[in-house]
Amino acid sequence: MEHQSKIKPKQEAFAKTSLKMNKLVLTPVGYPLKVGDDSSPYLSTDDPSLFQHYARSQWIGLVVKNGNFLFDSLLFPDYAFRAITVEPKNSQITKNTQIFLYSEQKIDPANKVSQQHTTLSEIVGQQNAKEKCQIISKFLSNKELMKSHWAPKNILFWGPPGNGKTMMAKALSHNIKSTIFLIKASDLLGVYVGDGARKIKNLYAEARRSAPAVKFIDELDSIALKRNYQSIRGDVVELVSTLLGEMDGIDTNQGIITVGSTNQPKLLDSAILSRFEDLIEFKDPNHFERREILNLYANLSPIPFVEISWDLIVQQTAHWSGRDLKEKIIKSAIHYAVLYDRTKITMKELNDSLLKANIFNENLTYYS
Ligand SMILES: Nc1ncnc2c1ncn2[C@@H]1O[C@H](COP(=O)(O)OP(=O)(O)OP(=O)(O)O)[C@@H](O)[C@H]1O
Ligand SMILES: [Mg+2]
Missing domain, CATH: 3.10.330.10 (Vcp-like ATPase; Chain A, domain 2)
Structure with missing residues (x-):
């Protein structure tokens, strides 16, 4: 039998040259x-x-x-x-x-967003968060300030779902015109133990290369759990300690700001929570803000809303989030109008949307 030698990849065949490489x-x-x-x-x-x-x-x-x-x-x-x-x-x-x-390939390009179209002015309310974003953008646009000891470093957005935390991060990116990394914390959990910690390290290394940059870690509670919950997933302990190390390791003068977001700050590991110098609450919109949000999205509708008593809708939507107002009222009414080929949207479509959403909420309470 003919001898079979092990096939090894060879360096490509290169032409001869005397040119020395710099x-x-x-x-x-x-x-x-x-x-x-x-x-x-x-x-x-x-x-x-x-x-x-x-x-x-x-x-x-x-x-x-x-x-x-x-x-x-x-x-x-x-x-x-x-x-x-x-x-x-x-x-x-x-x-x-x-x-x-030059190694960059492990950062998902979808997470790296250099500019977003959302602007701060499109967000209704959430005044504290908007002010914080303005502070961040002033620091980022001034190298001297950013190098100082006083630059913002770790900020936490918290509050019930659907009230603009992610939207604010996108608007921030628009405002600062520098790189923002939008990371879903759950995506940092890898298949194998050690994957997550490696991903966090890569992410911070990449942010350092892109500085000035903002890292927005959405749904932080999915990885930065309190110690008594960490046993649910063994490698969360490793993730928490890696994250702590990186959050501490980033010097203010490196131009990287971490913004975390969570619905449940009480579930967060206390050491991680204490690293956030500022905790900014996102509240459900009040009466006036609900009306503003409804009007904002109704004005963007391809089918006009006519003769609407917005106050009636506002009264019936206490504690609804911005997302619910947009999706369950405005979007649902538009879908209804499209289905029945309506050329305008009236109180009827809005009341139907409201009814549908309320029935859903009641069913949810019944089954939970
Ligand atoms: N204050 C607001 N002004 C205008 N639109 C809003 C506001 N709050 C929410 N919305 C609308 O609802 C959508 C969902 O909001 P967003 O994803 O930012 O919520 P979130 O706070 O990040 O929620 P979650 O905690 O579930 O991640 C936004 O894209 C926007 O269309
Ligand atoms: Mg979000």
């Missing part, structure tokens, strides 16, 4: 083959000069052009890096080549 930037790509869902390690480095030494030691003499793959043969055999910058083009790695690692 600069090479590599980005981790992963293995040529994957096993299961998440088998590629996330590679980054704490010490760029050590990485450079490591890279030169195995790739010295290679001629590289943009897009080529370089395979690791030391720590992670066959792990591929892609050359994303080669200066000059098609040149040879020497002992003097500056080699950098």
Whole structure:
């Protein structure tokens, strides 16, 4: 039988050149083959000069052009890096080549939002939060202030669902015109123990690279639980301690502000809660605010609302959230009008929406 040699990925065949390389930037790509869902390690480095030494030691003499793959043969055999910058083009790695690692790929791009269209003026009420956002944006736009000891660092938005916490984060991003990372805390829980902690570290590393930046961690209670609840998920202990470490580790002068959001501050780990210098409550809208929210969304309707007694609706919606007013009253009335080909929306459609929502609430109470 013919001898079968083990097939190993080879460095790509490169043309001969005497051109010496000045600069090479590599980005981790992963293995040529994957096993299961998440088998590629996330590679980054704490010490760029050590990485450079490591890279030169195995790739010295290679001629590289943009897009080529370089395979690791030391720590992670066959792990591929892609050359994303080669200066000059098609040149040879020497002992003097500056080699950098650029690793960004583990942050979900959907979480990184550089600008949002929501503005502060579209949010009804929530005055304290709006003022806080203005303070944050003033600090972020002034480098000297941001470097000072007094820059905002960790802020918690809390309150019942549907009252504009996430909306405020998006408006903040619009206001500051700098990068905001919108992260759902539950997405930080990985499949394997250790995934979550790694994701948190990556996130803070990425935020440091993008500074000035705001990190908005939505639904914080899903990971930062009190110690007596942490036994429900073993790795939550690790998540909490990683988060604490990162929250403490961020110096004010690094230009990163963490905004957390929760419906249930009482469930939060007390050490995490105490890291938030400011706790901003989002309340259900009052009488005037309910009317303003209803009018705001009715004015955006493609079908006009006519002859509506808004006061009657406002009276019947005490303790409703902004989300409920928008979705269960305005949106529901628009759907009804579309279904029956109405050219206008009247009290009838609104009363039907209200009735439907009330029946739903009553049923909910009955079954709970
Ligand atoms: N004060 C408000 N002004 C205008 N619109 C509002 C207001 N509050 C809520 N809304 C509407 O309700 C939607 C839902 O609000 P949002 O997602 O910001 O609530 P939340 O406080 O983050 O809720 P949760 O705690 O469930 O995450 C918003 O996108 C917006 O359309
Ligand atoms: Mg939210």
